[in-house]
Amino acid sequence: MDLPLEDPAEQPRPATLDGIITDPVMLERRAGDLTDQTMRFRSWLKCECPMADAELDALVAATARHMAALIDCGKCGLCCKLPSIGVNEADCARLARRLEISRVTFARKYVSVYEGEEGITGPCPFLKELRCTVYEDRPDACRGFPYLEAPGFRGRTLMLLSASFYCPIVFNTLEALKRRLPWRGRPRRRPQGRPIRSGQAG
Numbered sequence: 001m002d003l004p005l006e007d008p009a010e011q012p013r014p015a016t017l018d019g020i021i022t023d024p025v026m027l028e029r030r031a032g033d034l035t036d037q038t039m040r041f042r043s044w045l046k047c048e049c050p051m052a053d054a055e056l057d058a059l060v061a062a063t064a065r066h067m068a069a070l071i072d073c074g075k076c077g078l079c080c081k082l083p084s085i086g087v088n089e090a091d092c093a094r095l096a097r098r099l100e101i102s103r104v105t106f107a108r109k110y111v112s113v114y115e116g117e118e119g120i121t122g123p124c125p126f127l128k129e130l131r132c133t134v135y136e137d138r139p140d141a142c143r144g145f146p147y148l149e150a151p152g153f154r155g156r157t158l159m160l161l162s163a164s165f166y167c168p169i170v171f172n173t174l175e176a177l178k179r180r181l182p183w184r185g186r187p188r189r190r191p192q193g194r195p196i197r198s199g200q201a202g
């Protein structure tokens with residue numbers, strides 16, 4: 001992160017920026033600690049949040065854009081290192097063409113079934129030095145990930161909860177939404193700006 005911080009003495013721990021967590025180990029631990037809270041937030045979003053879908057989608061998209069501007073995907077690549085990257089027929093045909101091999105060879109070499117779904121066997125073999133070497137022809141599942149700017153946020157909250165364990169954009173967007181929305185279980189901040197757990201908020 002290279003945003004200016006006025007007083008170096010007030011700098012947060014190296015992997016955070018104003019509470020934004022990017023360090024993968026810290027992120028996974030924090031997402032685990034917050035799982036129950038995030039599940040409650042998810043239930044509230046689906047059943048009680050008074051915002052219309054379009055209004056909520058717009059807020060989520062704006063929050064995610066803000067996070068994406070602070071978090072460098074080029075230094076992360078964790079979504080390319082999952083055990084499987086979903087593909088469809090068109091993806092396989094496109095990638096086989098690009099690699100100048102047959103569809104059958106592509107499937108034999110790169111595709112396997114993981115948890116009942118076909119996918120490129122991860123970590124993705126097309127990720128080299130944190131760059132996608134097939135970018136223009138990447139699978140549809142890679143385009144638009146983590147889907148925070150697509151309509152229908154309410155219907156994807158379970159997938160996002162899972163992605164919050166590794167994707168800093170998802171994790172930090174969800175945490176920001178907990179604070180921005182009128183959710184009674186939202187984490188509050190101490191006067192000096194330090195966050196506290198919702199159970200301590202009274």
Ligand code: SF4
Binds near residue numbers: 085128131132135
């Ligand atoms: S195809 Fe590219 S964007 Fe998709 S997982 Fe592989 S390296 Fe990442």
Ligand code: SF4
Binds near residue numbers: 170
């Ligand atoms: S979308 Fe998320 S997991 Fe993927 S590279 Fe960007 S920050 Fe990392």
